[in-house]
Amino acid sequence: MTGRLAVKNGKYYVVISYKDDHGKHKQKWTATGLDAKNNKRAAEEAMREIVANFGGEGQPAKAAPKKQDDILFGDYLNKWIEIAKPNLQLSTYASYKVKIKRIAPYFNERGITLKGITPTDIQTYYAWLLDHGKKIQTCTHDHVVIRRSLEIAYRTDLIPVNPAAKVEKPKSPKYEAKYYDLKQLKTLFEYLKGDKYELMYKMTAFYGLRRSELCGMKWESIDFDKNTLTLNSSIIQTSVNGKSLLIKKNIMKNAASKRTMPLIPEIKEALLKLKEQQERNKAYFKNGYNQEFLEYVWVDDIGKLVNPNTVTHHFKTFLEQNGLIHIRFYEPRHSCANLLIACGVSLKKIQEWLGHSAISTTADIYSHLNYSSKLNVASTLTNVFGGETMGIGRQDDEEAKALLTALFRGAEHE
DSSP: OEEEEEEETTEEEEEEEEEOTTSOEEEEEEEEEEESTTOHHHHHHHHHHHHHHOOOTTSOOOOOOOOTTOOBHHHHHHHHHHHHGGGSOHHHHHHHHHHHHHHHHHHHHTTOBTTTOOHHHHHHHHHHHHHTTOOHHHHHHHHHHHHHHHHHHHHTTSSSSOGGGGSOOOOOOOOOOOOOOHHHHHHHHHHHTTOTTHHHHHHHHHHTOOHHHHHTOBGGGEETTTTEEEEOOEEEEEEETTEEEEEEESSOSSGGGOEEEEOOHHHHHHHHHHHHHHHHHHHHHGGGSOOTTTTBSOBOTTSOBOOHHHHHHHHHHHHHHTTOOOOOTTTHHHHHHHHHHHTTOOHHHHHHHHTOSSHHHHHHHHGGGOHHHHHHHHHHHHHHTTOOOOOOOOHHHHHHHHHHHTTTTTOOOO
16 A cells, blocks of 8 residues: 555645455545645645555544644644743733634634644635624734744744745735814814813823823823923733733833823823812822822822723713714824824824834824825925926914914813
8 A cells, every 4th residue: 555645726635556355456535635835745744644544445544643742723722822921911912812712713613733734724714704704904913823823833843834924914904094184173172171081082182192101191200390291101901811901011012102292381280280189089088099090190089090991982972972073092193193294293203202113104104194295295396397386385284283282271170
């Protein structure tokens, strides 16, 4: 009895040549499920196993020897994430756990093992996600987990290659930031007057803050003498094993995220009023005042930290109740970028203001807004070629500057 590999319709098959009970030569074709491209080594391993377990035509196959180092891929994912946990931030660990809960059953139900998983298996999984109504971003996020876990398996010699490295990464459509224009922001600020989160939302728009940066703001980071605000801490809300957790971090998302911003008079005045109110609340509630979050700026009347999810949900409800155009809580950050661009601020300065790690990120997200710079280029070229100077209106610029100056006038935090 011998075996050899054959390719049919782009797939590897194992062809076993043997003699039946009457001494007649026969062949048995067995599909491996492996693509012919870049899978020869895996196909050879599959051939050895198929030949070793072949019992002949009409005879039961020999029981496959159980390999201690080959497990179902979904089981491997669950083991890997626990081993990797010490090297992951808790929020990343929680995020990966959620994704593995979706990924693992798919591969286990199909009997796909760690050693047997192929690029086609992974690509088919992404197609399955899309067929079942998931967005392309889900494929992209799951790809990170699958590739990272298989890279560890490859580095520890559990598999000869990382099959995910041969898979074309799912491409998300180019993200185009949504934002409020000047008139919409003015309307938003008008409606915000008296809202309990008014100051939080206005500071988000002015500084372009991420939610984690906003909720993690500490009093010690505010210098009322030098009029500066330093963003150097954050609060992230996540879920681990079904339990909601608040993760307090003194390390920012990236080095550029740690930045010092100017404290304009309107913001300074509003924050001082907030601090005075918190001191009155401490005196009023005495032992009933929460002592755990004294260093944080955003707490409720009894000192309990304002929940990040609560801020997000309240923003959504607030827009709905006031008939305002829906944007996500993250998108006042984009509105801030729009204001800066309208004022003629360079992308480099916007990168520093928003805390992007690289200017390429800023350019990729906001290049479609930077129309004024394109007008300047067009005007320059027109002058070079002897044409008339293009008129570039500055009304929006002046309007944006005026809005920035008056952003916090009359802001109250109740």
